[in-house]
Amino acid sequence: MTEGVGMAVAGWVVVFVVGFGVGSLVRVVVFRYAVPAGAPPRRECVGCGEVVVAAGGVVRPLSVRGRCRWCGVRVGAAPWVAEVVTGLGFVGAPAVAAPVWTAVVWWWLVPFAVASALVDVSVRRLPDRLVGVAGVGLVVILAGVAVVQGRPGAFARAAAAGVVVGVVHLAMAAVGGMGMGDVKLAVVVGVGLGWAGWSCVLVGTGAAFVLAALWVAVALVTGGPGARVPFGPFLIAGACVGLAAGGA
Structure with a gap:
């Protein structure tokens, strides 16, 4: 019994470490895409001009301290956040996957979700490239899992849910309730939740809207900036609540 628990704990530690490592790449992605709308992805440190992402796509890792390794200027996500949150996401993925090997679906989405949320918090936008790659990859992976498991109905449900959730958020965007980046992310979230x-x-x-409303209410009471709240992180947090409540 004790040996079994030890093996399980060791497995979780390994998964967390892998996720932590992926989180270091998420930090670079946030550094790249946390720029104003219309600006090209960032390649150099804003403080010293040191190249972080070379023209050929070669990446020089950023410090988990959230500061440039070369000049100490604050860059990218807050210290440890990208790495730790991605690691925890990797650990949590198998808990909502049945069978466990289908956790690959959520392992694919976790880095994109963390990066998108951090970029949205930083510059109030959701880059099309991040959301698009996440969505296309999700559809491909779900199609493969559906074939292997013989679950075409689940794949059709996922597609239908993506359409429904996307239409709901598109209607809200039409009246100025959110941006088109939120709508695109909502489609991806809908597909993932629909699979589950x-x-x-x-x-x-529902959880996404409740969490956003609570955040705005607290901000208004405390005098914080509640009017321009980025909705992307709440979409992702709501998805986590939905998966935890219903499993996959």
């Missing part, structure tokens, strides 16, 4: 089940779609979508 309609109950996950309902809970996850």
